[in-house]
Amino acid sequence: MNVNRTFRFIVARDHIMRGVFLFCAVFSIFALGCIIVFLFASGLPFIGKIGPGNFFGTEWNLHTGAYGILSMIVASLYVTALSTLFGITIGLFTAISLYRFCPPRAVAFIRQLINLLAGIPSVIYGLFGLIIIVPFLRDTISPSGVGYGILAASFVLSVMILPTIVSVSLDALNAVPKNYYEGSLALGATKEQTVFKVMLPAAKSGVFAAVVLSIGRAIGETMAVILVIGNSPVMPTSLFQSVRTLTANIALGALELSGDALTALISTGVMLFVFTLLLNISFSLLMGGEKRGKKRAAKPAS
Amino acid sequence: MAKNAPPNQPPEQTPPKHSASKATFLNKILALHDARNRQVFLYKALKVIALSALVISLITLLAVIIFILARGAQHINWQLLFGDYDPYPSIKPAFVGTLYLVLISIAVAAPIGIGSAIYLSEYMNTTSRLIRFIRIATETLAGIPSIVYGIFGYLVFVIALGFNYSLIGGGITLAIMILPVIVRSTEEALLAVPRSLREGSFALGASKVRTIFTVVLPCAANGIVTSLVLAIGRVISESAVLILTIGMVTDKMPQNITSSGTSLALDVYYFASHGYPEEAAATGVVLLVVVISINIVATILGRVYGKSEFADG
Numbered sequence: 001m002n003v004n005r006t007f008r009f010i011v012a013r014d015h016i017m018r019g020v021f022l023f024c025a026v027f028s029i030f031a032l033g034c035i036i037v038f039l040f041a042s043g044l045p046f047i048g049k050i051g052p053g054n055f056f057g058t059e060w061n062l063h064t065g066a067y068g069i070l071s072m073i074v075a076s077l078y079v080t081a082l083s084t085l086f087g088i089t090i091g092l093f094t095a096i097s098l099y100r101f102c103p104p105r106a107v108a109f110i111r112q113l114i115n116l117l118a119g120i121p122s123v124i125y126g127l128f129g130l131i132i133i134v135p136f137l138r139d140t141i142s143p144s145g146v147g148y149g150i151l152a153a154s155f156v157l158s159v160m161i162l163p164t165i166v167s168v169s170l171d172a173l174n175a176v177p178k179n180y181y182e183g184s185l186a187l188g189a190t191k192e193q194t195v196f197k198v199m200l201p202a203a204k205s206g207v208f209a210a211v212v213l214s215i216g217r218a219i220g221e222t223m224a225v226i227l228v229i230g231n232s233p234v235m236p237t238s239l240f241q242s243v244r245t246l247t248a249n250i251a252l253g254a255l256e257l258s259g260d261a262l263t264a265l266i267s268t269g270v271m272l273f274v275f276t277l278l279l280n281i282s283f284s285l286l287m288g289g290e291k292r293g294k295k296r297a298a299k300p301a302s
Numbered sequence: 303m304a305k306n307a308p309p310n311q312p313p314e315q316t317p318p319k320h321s322a323s324k325a326t327f328l329n330k331i332l333a334l335h336d337a338r339n340r341q342v343f344l345y346k347a348l349k350v351i352a353l354s355a356l357v358i359s360l361i362t363l364l365a366v367i368i369f370i371l372a373r374g375a376q377h378i379n380w381q382l383l384f385g386d387y388d389p390y391p392s393i394k395p396a397f398v399g400t401l402y403l404v405l406i407s408i409a410v411a412a413p414i415g416i417g418s419a420i421y422l423s424e425y426m427n428t429t430s431r432l433i434r435f436i437r438i439a440t441e442t443l444a445g446i447p448s449i450v451y452g453i454f455g456y457l458v459f460v461i462a463l464g465f466n467y468s469l470i471g472g473g474i475t476l477a478i479m480i481l482p483v484i485v486r487s488t489e490e491a492l493l494a495v496p497r498s499l500r501e502g503s504f505a506l507g508a509s510k511v512r513t514i515f516t517v518v519l520p521c522a523a524n525g526i527v528t529s530l531v532l533a534i535g536r537v538i539s540e541s542a543v544l545i546l547t548i549g550m551v552t553d554k555m556p557q558n559i560t561s562s563g564t565s566l567a568l569d570v571y572y573f574a575s576h577g578y579p580e581e582a583a584a585t586g587v588v589l590l591v592v593v594i595s596i597n598i599v600a601t602i603l604g605r606v607y608g609k610s611e612f613a614d615g
Contacts, residue, residue, distance in 0.1 A: 010509045017511040018425065024417025026432075028485070029439040031478045035446070038457045093355030101349055102356070110360065112601065117363045119532075119597040120590065121539030123570045127586050128366045130574055131373055159362050166359065192345035220447020222542035223567075227574055247449045247542070254456070254546045269453040273446065280445040284438065 035273075043270030046263040055267065060233035060249075062257070067264040069271065071235040075243040076272075078150050078236055079225065080218040083157035087214050090158070091165030092207060098166070099173045100195050111167070118163035126227035129156035134228055142240040148230030151239040156224050161214040168213060172206020173199055205287070212283045216276055222247040246272045370590060374583030382584055387553040391573065391581050393588065395555050399469060399548065399563035400538055402556060406473025407480060407537050412530055414477075415484030422485070423492040424514055444482035451479045452546035459547060467549030467562035475547050476540060480533040487532065491525025492518060524606055531600040535593055541567035566592065 047055045050067055057068030098107050133155050138147030176199050184194040200207075230242025231252055244252075250265050250272075257265065385392040418436070426433060452475070459471025495518050503513040519526075544550070549562035552572050556563035564572070566589045573582035 010512075014509050014511045017514075018421075021417045021421035021425065024414045025421035025436050027414050028418060028436055028443060028481060031481070032439045032443055034458070035443075035450075035454045035478075038454055038462075039450070042457055090355045090359050093352040094359045097349070097352035097356040101353055110356075113360075114363070115601070116594060116597050117367075119535050119539065119593055120366065121541065121567050121570075121593060123539075123541045123567045123574075124370060124586050124590055125366060127570055127574050127582055128369060131579060131583065132365075132369050159366060162359050162363060190342055190345060192349045193341065196345055196348055216445050216447075220449065222447070222449045223571055227571070247447065250449050250453065251542060251545050254452070255550060266453055266457070269450050273450045276445055276447055276450070277442070280442050284441060 039266070039270050039273055042263070043267040046260075046267045047270075050260075050264075055264075058235055060244075062261050065260070067260075067267075069246065069249065069264075069268055071233060072244050072246045072249050072268070073271070075150065075229070075236050076219055076245040076247070079153045079157065079229070079245055080215055082150065082154035083161065083218045084211065084214050086154060086158035087161045087165050087218075088211055091162050091210070091214075092169055094162070095166045095169035095173060096195060096200065098170055099199070100191065111170070114163045114166050118167065120160075121223075122160060122221055123223040123227075125156050125160040126224040128159075129153070129224065129228035137240065144238065144240050146230070146240045146242065148228060148242045149238070149240045150229070150236055150243060152228040153225045153245070156228050157218050157221060160221070160224055161217050164217065165210045165214050168210035169203070169207050172203040172209070175206065176202040209283075209287065212279065216279055219279075220247060220272065220276055222251050226251055367590065370583060370586045374580075374585070374587035377580040377584035378587060379584075382581060383588070391552070391578060393566065393569050393585050395552065396564050396566045396569040396585070399556055399568075400565040402469045402559055402563065403473050403476060403544070403548075403565055404534050404537050406470060406559060407476040408530060408534060410474055410477035411480050411484055411533065415481050415533075416488050416526060418481075418485045419488035419492055420514060420519075423489050424510070424518065440482045440485050443478070444486075446479075448479060448540060448542040449546070451475055452543040454478075455543060455547035465560060467547065467551070468560045469548055469556055469563050470559040472544050472548035473559070475543055476537050479540070479543060480536050483533050483536060484529050487529030488522070488526050491522040491529065494525065495521040524603055528600050528603040531596060531603060535596045535600065538565070538589070538593055538596065539567055541565070541571055544568050545571070 050065070054065075055067055056070050056073075057066065058070045059066040059068045060071065098110060102110070129152055134147035134152050136147070137149075137152055137155075138145060180198055180202055181194055184198040185191070189197070225245055226248040229245060229248060231244045231248055232242040233244045233249070234241075236243045246268055249268050253261060253265050381390050382392055384394055387395065418440075422433060422436065455471055455475030459465045459474070460467060463471075465471050499517050499521060500513055503517045504510075508516070544565055545568060548564065548568075550564055550568050550572055551562045552564045552569055554561075554563075566585060570582050570585045570589060573579070573585060
């Protein structure tokens with residue numbers, strides 16, 4: 001009798017705890033749902049109210065009620081594209097040289113170092129840009145004598161996303177089966193040819209993941225950008241010109257504005273959210289298809 | 303014979319007594335040899351480019367740290383660290399604010415994140431469609447920019463719940479932001495626990511929950527702690543969320559968790575954008591030291607965990 005009761009208690013406890021774990025797991029879905037509902041419910045009506053023509057126009061002037069964010073979208077895209085280009089070029093080559101062209105002991109040390117650097121707060125990168133990169137650009141290569149702008153922001157961001165790119169692409173390269181390498185050497189290719197022509201193409205989905213990750217980080221970064229881009233709400237015409245990104249627009253006005261202007265900031269946030277959502281969805285669709293294919297192929301072996 | 307021919311010898315110089323087909327054969331071999339030499343050279347050049355990229359990235363990344371330290375270290379003084387904010391700026395409120403934020407966000411995110419990871423790794427086969435939804439939601443949360451979290455926190459805590467700018471609002475928003483980090487790394491730690499340990503526990507008659515709490519979680523403890531330490535690092539580094547949720551009140555000590563405040567990272571931004579570059583650099587040094595030591599702790603914990611994995615398995 002007693003044993004039976006204990007047994008029933010254990011079964012009940014298992015069910016309850018399972019429910020608790022399930023609740024925790026579902027919390028992510030709940031949180032995401034809340035974010036979507038709150039943002040869209042507060043941001044979208046405003047776009048309807050002032051009209052998409054105004055909202056996607058080029059003029060941002062709080063006194064005349066012009067809330068056009070097109071110039072910021074363009075600036076955001078410029079900064080994202082340039083920083084991803086710089087970051088991927090340097091980061092991918094760095095990962096390749098860490099993969100085969102370095103002594104293994106140095107690689108372990110450099111990886112630790114790079115992991116450490118990945119944790120540096122973005123505001124520190126912004127500060128670095130403000131006190132080093134902006135004066136440097138102003139005094140050397142800027143034709144207009146302005147250091148702030150898209151180029152400064154792209155430099156800062158590409159340094160900031162470098163650790164992520166290096167470790168993601170190095171992981172991708174390390175995941176390529178070792179016998180590809182040996183097979184290619186056996187066919188007479190040199191070590192360098194093998195790395196660039198066999199291993200790198202085999203790791204391309206991981207490299208692609210690094211690209212998408214860095215685009216996501218670059219477009220959403222606020223603090224590293226806001227300190228070096230100058231923040232004038234104008235259409236970018238030069239790399240050395242004070243412009244404003246979507247993220248900077250939100251952070252700048254957040255504490256000072258109210259009423260319609262504040263709602264305009266929330267709508268700006270909605271646009272940013274839509275951008276990253278599209279990026280994420282297309283990425284997980286691409287990667288999801290690939291992973292499922294791999295799992296199916298791996299099943300009989302396990 | 304073809305192999306021994308010097309590569310620079312032009313094909314016209316081959317002796318005429320050879321038949322035409324032999325001459326073209328030699329010609330082809332030489333062309334191939336040249337092409338191969340060119341290729342080998344090209345890839346050697348790519349290797350040099352790769353190595354210089356490595357040098358460039360190490361130099362730039364170290365430059366960030368070195369320049370910040372060089373500019374800021376000399377401006378650190380007692381007044382900045384622990385003084386009252388009245389005549390000169392001080393980051394004492396930021397220390398308190400950061401501590402509050404870490405405590406609140408970890409207190410909220412750790413139980414939910416660990417519970418979620420347990421569900422994902424231990425109950426995996428039961429409801430696979432739900433698991434997939436959860437994974438998509440977690441990945442999406444991880445990809446949302448922090449300023450968007452800031453807007454969400456502002457809409458929920460400042461406006462909808464009427465807390466005004468508060469540390470608790472900022473802490474909970476940060477908790478949602480670090481949730482994917484905790485879930486992912488805890489899940490990895492749980493999956494690293496060998497299956498045989500669970501099966502052994504079941505064979506001894508332990509229930510699933512008992513197995514989780516007495517076998518799986520203790521084995522994964524180091525990995526889970528590492529993930530929490532990394533999450534603390536993220537909380538301390540974050541500033542864009544906080545500007546919209548805790549209000550950037552740099553000059554007042556927070557009284558309790560419902561008062562507005564500031565954090566170390568937010569102070570760096572405040573000083574840098576309000577014309578205190580020296581204080582910004584000094585605060586940057588403090589922030590850098592805090593974050594790097596936290597990351598070193600996480601690395602050491604991770605290494606201990608990596609070793610104990612073999613001992614347990």
